[in-house]
Amino acid sequence: MNxxxxxxxxxxxxxxxxxxxxxxxxPLQCPYCSNPLNYDxxxxxxxxxxxxxxxxxxxxxxAAQLGFSGGEPLLRDDLEQLIKAARELGFxxxxxxxxxxxxxxxxxxxxxxxxxxxxxxxxASDAEMNDYLSGNKRSFQEKLEVARTVKKxxxxxxxxxxxxxxxxxxxxxxxxxxxxxxxDYVELxxxxxxxxxxxxxxxxxxxxxxxxxxxxxxxxxxxxxKGKSRTKLIFVVPDYYEERPKGCxxxxxxxxxxxxxxxxxxxxxxxxELPIQFPKVTEESIESIxxxxxxxxxxxxxxxxxxxxxxxxxxxxxxxxxxxxxxxxTGDASNADPVCAKSPHHHLITEARDNADLAQPAQxxxxxxxxxxxxxxxxxxxxxxxxxxxxxME
Amino acid sequence: xxxxxxxxxxxxxxxxxxxxxxxxxxRHVLLYPEGMVQLNESAGAxxxxxxxxxxxxxxxxxxQAQFPEADDSLIxxxxxxxxxxxxxxxxxxxx
Ligand code: SF4
Ligand code: SF4
Numbered sequence: 001m002n003x004x005x006x007x008x009x010x011x012x013x014x015x016x017x018x019x020x021x022x023x024x025x026x027p028l029q030c031p032y033c034s035n036p037l038n039y040d041x042x043x044x045x046x047x048x049x050x051x052x053x054x055x056x057x058x059x060x061x062x063a064a065q066l067g068f069s070g071g072e073p074l075l076r077d078d079l080e081q082l083i084k085a086a087r088e089l090g091f092x093x094x095x096x097x098x099x100x101x102x103x104x105x106x107x108x109x110x111x112x113x114x115x116x117x118x119x120x121x122x123x124a125s126d127a128e129m130n131d132y133l134s135g136n137k138r139s140f141q142e143k144l145e146v147a148r149t150v151k152k153x154x155x156x157x158x159x160x161x162x163x164x165x166x167x168x169x170x171x172x173x174x175x176x177x178x179x180x181x182x183x184d185y186v187e188l189x190x191x192x193x194x195x196x197x198x199x200x201x202x203x204x205x206x207x208x209x210x211x212x213x214x215x216x217x218x219x220x221x222x223x224x225x226k227g228k229s230r231t232k233l234i235f236v237v238p239d240y241y242e243e244r245p246k247g248c249x250x251x252x253x254x255x256x257x258x259x260x261x262x263x264x265x266x267x268x269x270x271x272x273e274l275p276i277q278f279p280k281v282t283e284e285s286i287e288s289i290x291x292x293x294x295x296x297x298x299x300x301x302x303x304x305x306x307x308x309x310x311x312x313x314x315x316x317x318x319x320x321x322x323x324x325x326x327x328x329x330t331g332d333a334s335n336a337d338p339v340c341a342k343s344p345h346h347h348l349i350t351e352a353r354d355n356a357d358l359a360q361p362a363q364x365x366x367x368x369x370x371x372x373x374x375x376x377x378x379x380x381x382x383x384x385x386x387x388x389x390x391x392x393m394e
Numbered sequence: 395x396x397x398x399x400x401x402x403x404x405x406x407x408x409x410x411x412x413x414x415x416x417x418x419x420x421r422h423v424l425l426y427p428e429g430m431v432q433l434n435e436s437a438g439a440x441x442x443x444x445x446x447x448x449x450x451x452x453x454x455x456x457x458q459a460q461f462p463e464a465d466d467s468l469i470x471x472x473x474x475x476x477x478x479x480x481x482x483x484x485x486x487x488x489x
Contacts, residue, residue, distance in 0.1 A: 016430065061418065062419055064416060065429070067428065092425035094427060117428075119428075156410045158428070184410055185427060
């Protein structure tokens with residue numbers, strides 16, 4: 001029996017959920033990708049042994065869910081090995097993939113290695129839209145094939161589609177496709193505005209009217225399939241249309257642990273964009289990172305809060321919202337998430353909503369997530385960061 | 395469904411779920427795509443006997459042998475558990 005239970009800091013949860021971003025390499029170029037804008041600066045990836053050691057340590061600390069993501073995790077040749085090791089450690093293993101280049105042989109090998117679940121992400125319902133949105137021509141046919149094979153091999157089928165301004169009006173077709181593929185779970189998640197999605201926000205944020213219509217459509221399908229199909233339709237509204245922020249990650253450093261390709265440990269997958277140092281699993285044990293590092297303790301508890309959060313009676317519900325969103329929109333990660341109507345920065349959100357009501361809300365064209373754009377953005381981003389830090393010091 | 399007919403049912407775990415013991419939190423859990431249910435002791439004890447072969451009546455017998463101090467309410471508790479796990483939570487299917 002392990003005994004990490006003895007000297008735990010008060011009130012810190014276990015890292016039940018481990019997200020392993022195996023690589024930033026990816027054949028697609030989704031404009032809403034949550035990878036950091038400057039992902040191309042750092043091409044280091046943990047070795048097979050380093051990943052397995054990471055899994056072992058996290059499992060010992062209570063991690064039970066393991067997501068293999070990226071980039072495109074299929075580009076790791078050792079994925080079979082990683083799955084096998086994780087499964088033997090007792091993880092429930094989730095593969096989060098675009099399905100590009102996934103062959104039947106490989107899916108069978110994953111099955112033998114003990115993979116529990118494959119989530120295939122779609123961009124939209126028809127080939128044209130899909131290719132347009134992912135910047136790749138062949139992707140749609142391949143994905144359909146993969147989704148059918150997932151089902152054939154007896155995996156739970158989780159159909160994921162990021163919903164945004166350009167595909168939200170086709171939500172009926174998207175749902176029909178997911179039902180035709182006999183999906184067990186259908187995640188219709190509106191894009192969250194981090195990383196590339198924030199850059200492309202004006203292209204992606206649906207209008208209120210679009211959103212209301214899409215929710216009504218989803219409800220109509222829920223009624224239609226009631227009693228006939230076990231498919232669960234999950235529609236995630238963008239927080240931009242809420243008056244209170246979401247309880248981000250169930251609290252900072254409380255449940256989620258993300259490891260980036262180079263081994264940096266993060267409390268959530270977009271925390272890399274914060275001006276905070278996060279430790280690497282190659283330099284410190286996960287136990288020490290989780291319980292003792294400055295990065296993971298930074299926003300634990302309520303002591304870091306400013307007004308209006310500090311004296312707010314709802315702070316235990318939402319922890320002041322998302323730290324990354326607060327930082328990206330206000331320049332200070334300790335501010336209230338501007339999604340909150342009590343935030344003095346809430347106008348940033350309502351302005352974006354008003355903008356989304358325009359017929360042509362966006363200037364210029366979408367910026368696709370690829371190496372060229374990443375290199376360009378890394379340069380401008382370095383320049384952007386300096387004034388943002390000055391704001392915080394004032 | 396009458397109580398007698400439910401007793402002859404053979405429960406099996408819905409293929410979307412995996413049932414296992416978690417050594418670090420000392421309890422059973424149900425794992426499913428990107429999610430987890432942390433089970434209380436009695437749910438854990440009942441599910442341990444679900445193997446797709448034994449009927450609910452046989453599972454009750456096994457539990458009575460395992461917990462001789464339990465009184466007759468055990469029978470109703472197990473029936474209630476399976477009814478809810480089947481109809482509402484969809485953890486359990488009947489073969
Ligand atoms: S969101 Fe798209 S571009 Fe980003 S990692 Fe996933 S598939 Fe690749
Ligand atoms: S003021 Fe802060 S704590 Fe209160 S509801 Fe808004 S974000 Fe949450």
